[in-house]
Amino acid sequence: MDKEPQPLQLRKQLKQGQDMAAIEVTHLNKTFKTHKKEAGLKGSFKGFFHRETLYKKAVKSVSFSLEEGELVGFLGPNGAGKTTLLKMLSGILYPTSGKAQVLGFTPWERNPGYQRQFSIVMGQKNQLWWDLPPSESFLLNRDIYGVNHKTFRHTLDEMIELLDLKELLDIPVRQLSLGQRMKCELVASLLHQPRVLFLDEPTIGLDVISQEKIRSFIKTYNQEKKTTVLLTSHYMQDVEQLCKRVLVINHGGIVYDGSLSSLSNRYIDHKVIKIRFAETQSATAPPNIKGIVEWDKHHAVLKIQKKEVAQVTHKLLGDFRIEDLSVEKVEVEEVIRRIFEESPKAELNTQGEDKPHKWIKKPGETP
């Protein structure tokens, strides 16, 4: 594929792209509006003539940047603003304020030059023609994106190989399984060889095997093509296996930007020590041992501050006859849960009311 001569325009942009980030987002905001619905018939009547507008800040002053070729994961609970961000970067949503540059373009200007160079795949939406075989949708995308026939054939063959799709090409989409459909969605989105790829929950609802396949495909694709990938997922495994760097987003703002490993270092200050005793102990723990979570005659689990782990381990080994001792690090999933639990409740509501309303009355200033 790299042997294919790049069109002149694209080559120029590639050259320019070397000294700037692939994605550059600064103070991006998106506020949604809705109308308040009062309960009951009386409320409905009132609403017919006059209704109060409510605002929700889906994305709050988000800034970050991505280098070309990076594969970055977006983490956050439902409604945190991940999808809204991806949609703004795709030009689907118009932001309330702020700036974003992807490959040197402002996404919401919807410049065809940009549109030919990126793709967005949403796990819950499908762009394939429901009643026709996927190959027909591929052909249509070839024409929409103006991919030349030779390149198209080549790219398609390559991806059929990678995703093992040969048998599916001529079956109507409605008869395909969810996993098969997702594979075809990916192919349809990659036929024009985008330089930037947004994946919104690409593995949602899939069985474990399909998830694994999609995951390894994304990994290979990113490595081989040096495509910049920004991915959101519910499944920790997606992020753990694919992304070195993660952006954690909560209540519309980025709360962490860095490597996955230092994420746990930063948010978790303890480790868990598990012990199996070689001989039966008394049922109650001796008072000089701290951080006990569980203790019985044969086992113990302790939660110990990181810096004290060595000292405590040493003491344990000295005090008891121990058959097995393991120091376990905390699961990333646990780390994430912690972050979301810890984020201040006040962020839900800039009005400072104590009820955690999601929708607020005034757009207000971004913190």
Added chain:
Amino acid sequence: MQNTLWRYFALYRSFFSHNLKNEMIYRANFAINIGLDVFFTMVNVIFFAILYGNIETVGGWTFHQTLIIVGSVGIIRELAYLTFRKGFLELGEYVRTGRFDVMLTAPMNTAAHLAFRHVSLTESLGEGLMGLVLVGYGFAHLDAATWISIPFYCLMLINSLVIYYGFCLMVSSLVFWLIKSQELNTMIYYFMNTARYPRDIYHGLGKTFFTFLIPSSLIATTPAAILTGRIDATLIALSVSVAFVFLTLGLFTWTKSLNHYSSASS
């Protein structure tokens, strides 16, 4: 410019063949649609037949001349289905479910994408064919029919199609606020339905209203006027200007409204 035109022509062909393949899967619908179209056209003809059973002319138009107006509406409807109409019918569903996203990310004009995505040959084919029959029948019964008027008639049909498109764009832009398009489509449907009556029935405020605000009085009367030998330069100039203004305003409203799209999740 020429390149772009060529590209969109090729895209239209591509979408057309995809849609035709899709329609072939549901062949039964095709037969039903034809039957439905024939039925509705006949009801309209019966309406005018009963009316003209009691009177001689309506606004100076005889029964056969009125049939040309009714038939022209049918032809324009089919032409609209061949180009843009069904996309607007589906738009509400696209916006409600968020499937409209695709149209915003593809390197293709959004309005063209929506239009082409659902170009349909068969959806209104019955009405188009019935329209041809009515126009032919009416034309054959005219006292002063000239063949030379036919190409001009066709040109004005296309001009009417442009008015129709501009009107659809303007009305459908509201989808991004209402999220429901059923009523907007009803509005557009009424618009075409009121085109069935000769423009000459209006006077005063009504005439202005149905010319400049809701230009339905121009849609079928202008082409039919040419075919029935009422060539009127003012009317033609008016129709062409209205088409230009509505298309420009329609495209402007549409482009602006896209920024208001709030993509639904799932």
Added chain:
Amino acid sequence: MQKYWTVFRVNWQNALQYRGPTLISILGNLMHISVLLYLWNAIYKDEQRLGNYSLSDLITYYVLQLLINGMVLSYISWQIGTEIREGSFSNFLVRPINYLHYWFTINLSGKLFEGLLISVVGLIMVGLLIDHIALPSDAVTMVHFALAMMLAGILAFEFDFAIGILAFWLVQIDSFKYMLQYGMFFLAGALLPLDLFPALFQQIAHALPFRFMVYFPIQIFLGKETQPYEGFAIASIWIIALYVVLRFGLKRGIARYEAVGK
């Protein structure tokens, strides 16, 4: 009874949520009527005459048609068809609510709501066209008219419901439904007064019950039907007969629905 009252209220709330669409559908209707008024005006200006209708009679006819379209004519078969086809009808099988009565309530609440809105529009129109409206002179006529409207509403609902539950037997009824509905409205006199039809058509339309939905109430209002008691009796018989048929049909339909299994 309580549950139907709740259904009634919830449906109103639902309708109030969509003020934009409601307004637009009224505007569209209004547009159509205005065009027809221009049409009659043009015809009468040429000193032509339609049957035994004066211009004010015709204008009144179509203003009332607007009112009847909002308050009387039922359009629920679409939703019923969808529910049955897509399987959400199953929710009703497990609930202690009668499907026919449920939809009667929904329709009643919807029509009263729309009727209220359309009355406002109607009053404005009457105000503008006051010189051209043929108002009835006595209270008896008004009482007759109100009674006829009530019967019309029930009858229109029953026919629409019947079209809706055809979905139990026919998979694709949308197009067919349009045809039935439109044909029905035509024979009801919604497009043209029935006595302008050719003689044979008139006899057919007169033998069918559809005229009670539009033509009959308007004739009473225009004072062209001074002895409506026979009409009331026939309409009532139709209503009762249809009710029995619908209960039976619904039972058969449900049996079929369960047999197919959705």
